[in-house]
Amino acid sequence: MKIAVIGAGYVGLVSGACLAEFGFDVFCVDQDARRVDELNAGRVPIHEAGLDNLVHGNMRAGRLHFTTELKSAVSHAEAIFIAVSTPTRRGDDAADLAYVHQAASQIAETLDGYSVIITKSTVPVGTARKLKEQIRALRPDAEFDVAANPEFLREGSAVDDFLRPDRIVVGSESKRAQEILRRIYQPITMTGAPLIFTDFESAELIKYAANGYLAMRLAFVNQLADLCEKVGGDIAVVAKGIGHDKRIGHHYLQPGPGFGGSCFPKDTRALAATAREAGAPFSVIEAVVGANDKRKGALFARVSKALEGTVAGKRIAILGLAFKAETDDLREAPAIDLVPALAQAGAAVIAYDPVVRSNGNRAFAGVEWAKTAYGAAKGADVVIVLTEWNEFRGLDLSKLAKSMRRPLMLDLRNLYSIAEIAKTPFTYHSLGRHTIRPLMPAKAS
Ligand SMILES: NC(=O)c1ccc[n+]([C@@H]2O[C@H](COP(=O)([O-])OP(=O)(O)OC[C@H]3O[C@@H](n4cnc5c(N)ncnc54)[C@H](O)[C@@H]3O)[C@@H](O)[C@H]2O)c1
Numbered sequence: 001m002k003i004a005v006i007g008a009g010y011v012g013l014v015s016g017a018c019l020a021e022f023g024f025d026v027f028c029v030d031q032d033a034r035r036v037d038e039l040n041a042g043r044v045p046i047h048e049a050g051l052d053n054l055v056h057g058n059m060r061a062g063r064l065h066f067t068t069e070l071k072s073a074v075s076h077a078e079a080i081f082i083a084v085s086t087p088t089r090r091g092d093d094a095a096d097l098a099y100v101h102q103a104a105s106q107i108a109e110t111l112d113g114y115s116v117i118i119t120k121s122t123v124p125v126g127t128a129r130k131l132k133e134q135i136r137a138l139r140p141d142a143e144f145d146v147a148a149n150p151e152f153l154r155e156g157s158a159v160d161d162f163l164r165p166d167r168i169v170v171g172s173e174s175k176r177a178q179e180i181l182r183r184i185y186q187p188i189t190m191t192g193a194p195l196i197f198t199d200f201e202s203a204e205l206i207k208y209a210a211n212g213y214l215a216m217r218l219a220f221v222n223q224l225a226d227l228c229e230k231v232g233g234d235i236a237v238v239a240k241g242i243g244h245d246k247r248i249g250h251h252y253l254q255p256g257p258g259f260g261g262s263c264f265p266k267d268t269r270a271l272a273a274t275a276r277e278a279g280a281p282f283s284v285i286e287a288v289v290g291a292n293d294k295r296k297g298a299l300f301a302r303v304s305k306a307l308e309g310t311v312a313g314k315r316i317a318i319l320g321l322a323f324k325a326e327t328d329d330l331r332e333a334p335a336i337d338l339v340p341a342l343a344q345a346g347a348a349v350i351a352y353d354p355v356v357r358s359n360g361n362r363a364f365a366g367v368e369w370a371k372t373a374y375g376a377a378k379g380a381d382v383v384i385v386l387t388e389w390n391e392f393r394g395l396d397l398s399k400l401a402k403s404m405r406r407p408l409m410l411d412l413r414n415l416y417s418i419a420e421i422a423k424t425p426f427t428y429h430s431l432g433r434h435t436i437r438p439l440m441p442a443k444a445s
Pocket of ligand 1: 122
């Protein structure tokens with residue numbers, strides 16, 4: 001079966017490579033010629049475990065192709081996945097569907113035989129139905145169906161999540177489209193993942209509801225950590241205590257600097273916007289959006305407070321810039337707001353991330369880049385842990401502390417146990433746990 005995937009970003013590239021691995025002939029289209037050139041030269045532009053091997057292997061096998069030419073990719077494809085971005089619309093919180101509608105128009109122009117056009121992008125309820133009308137209006141003669149097939153992969157484990165999903169959701173009004181999607185996903189459903197067929201609207205809502213619910217858990221645990229800071233109690237123990245309740249579970253109960261990434265912030269805003277527009281305000285999700293914005297906005301004050309009120313003239317080491325571990329994605333990462341705020345207030349920022357590079361990102365103008373965590377900490381007044389990279393868990397904390405101007409740490413991921421930190425010279429601030437006071441006096445400046 002020939003499959004076209006429009007958009008070769010995080011979702012399109014991972015989906016395309018995995019579908020090629022199943023043996024389909026996959027054509028990934030991207031309008032970004034540089035990205036396509038890089039991919040054709042064998043360079044995978046995103047950091048995702050297992051993706052390089054999958055891309056290279058399937059390119060070599062002749063099953064995975066990259067092109068800017070939508071027409072040739074879509075021609076005679078039985079399935080066409082739309083995996084383009086759906087960012088927050090300028091001026092309001094709704095999802096901007098310009099790329100999706102643009103891709104749909106381009107596909108419509110090219111249809112030459114039956115195809116099922118599948119939205120894999122996260123799109124608001126009503127989109128699949130609108131796309132069907134849009135394509136029908138452009139090509140009354142064409143033979144096609146539309147299906148809504150939201151993607152649930154997580155960055156950092158995207159390949160594994162695509163190959164071993166908890167479920168596959170397909171919204172469709174056509175048996176023919178359902179059969180094609182059943183064939184496409186057979187290698188996954190064979191191993192037990194349920195394939196849920198539903199209507200367009202339910203499929204679209206499932207995606208936003210899932211992200212909204214997970215974001216809500218994060219906002220909940222973050223505020224619970226704040227409460228622990230005020231009244232005592234250890235958030236790690238409290239989270240464990242509630243997580244053992246089978247009705248609750250342990251996932252998404254780790255406090256952090258505020259959720260970021262390309263999905264939760266924009267999808268919660270879009271869900272709230274959809275609900276407002278529909279006259280069924282989703283006040284719980286509105287509160288999640290507000291709580292998260294406030295949390296990220298308060299990070300600067302948190303750093304300032306740990307440094308006795310001012311960051312000016314301080315050397316601040318940041319460990320981890322990506323919005324979470326195992327990815328190089330910076331979209332809506334807490335670092336994107338915090339780093340420029342620190343620099344603007346007169347701090348010198350030294351950053352280390354295992355995979356993120358400056359790449360001319362304006363948020364990181366003036367930042368000094370270290371090659372290791374130890375290099376970043378050298379001579380610093382404070383180390384801030386912003387991303388929960390595994391390699392930070394194994395750092396020699398005494399060595400790190402000794403190289404600093406003064407051993408102060410702000411751990412915004414609660415990576416270290418209090419017992420472990422107590423053996424080091426660190427003054428240690430984490431989230432929702434007790435602050436550890438220094439066991440040794442700070443070095444004179
Ligand atoms: N990133 C994730 O973890 C994730 C997970 C699940 C769902 N999603 C959803 O999947 C969609 C894509 O997200 P992403 O992170 O992969 O985005 P991305 O920005 O990484 O990739 C989108 C790609 O589409 C290309 N593009 C846009 N319009 C095009 C067109 N008309 N023709 C060809 N190429 C076009 C862009 O050049 C870009 O490379 C979004 O709706 C997102 O919400 C993302």
